[in-house]
Amino acid sequence: MSEQGPFDAQRALRNVLGRFPTGVTVITALALPERKPIGLTVNSFSSVSLDPPLVLWSLSRRSPNLTQFPVGRGHVIHFLAEHQAQLAMQFATTRIDKFSGIDFEIDQDVDAPALDACVARFFCRTEAIVDGGDHLVIISRVLRFEQSERSPLVFYRGEFLNLGEPSAVDA
Numbered sequence: 001m002s003e004q005g006p007f008d009a010q011r012a013l014r015n016v017l018g019r020f021p022t023g024v025t026v027i028t029a030l031a032l033p034e035r036k037p038i039g040l041t042v043n044s045f046s047s048v049s050l051d052p053p054l055v056l057w058s059l060s061r062r063s064p065n066l067t068q069f070p071v072g073r074g075h076v077i078h079f080l081a082e083h084q085a086q087l088a089m090q091f092a093t094t095r096i097d098k099f100s101g102i103d104f105e106i107d108q109d110v111d112a113p114a115l116d117a118c119v120a121r122f123f124c125r126t127e128a129i130v131d132g133g134d135h136l137v138i139i140s141r142v143l144r145f146e147q148s149e150r151s152p153l154v155f156y157r158g159e160f161l162n163l164g165e166p167s168a169v170d171a
Contacts, residue, residue, distance in 0.1 A: 041092035053142035058135040074110030079119040081150035
């Protein structure tokens with residue numbers, strides 16, 4: 001193992017953290033006050049508690065959506081399926097209309113857009129917001145969830161992995 005000095009430490013830390021494979025999520029809500037659909041791609045997701053049902057995700061302090069997830073606010077967390085890499089990229093951009101060409105419906109329970117064909121969807125309300133340095137940690141209470149048998153989209157070392165393809169070890 002190699003050690004990194006202070007030079008370019010943030011970039012080096014990001015590269016090391018990229019060696020941990022993560023699932024890919026899209027978080028959606030309705031922006032206030034105009035109720036326009038908003039969404040963002042997030043890979044900083046984790047379970048917190050089963051009782052009560054809590055999960056967390058992180059939001060950059062530079063995000064234009066920083067004020068859109070206050071305590072009590074409804075949102076949907078989507079685990080993306082392996083065929084949804086383009087969707088992940090679309091919601092990762094700073095484009096004005098990320099929902100262009102996307103099928104969705106507004107979930108009545110959490111008053112937020114719900115996307116189709118995902119591995120899972122969590123219908124949530126913001127429970128708490130915690131300082132996380134250059135991010136805010138959003139703790140979400142899961143009100144209900146849905147799941148499918150699709151394979152997940154996985155991000156590793158700066159790219160999406162296709163879990164359906166055999167690895168070199170399998171060949």
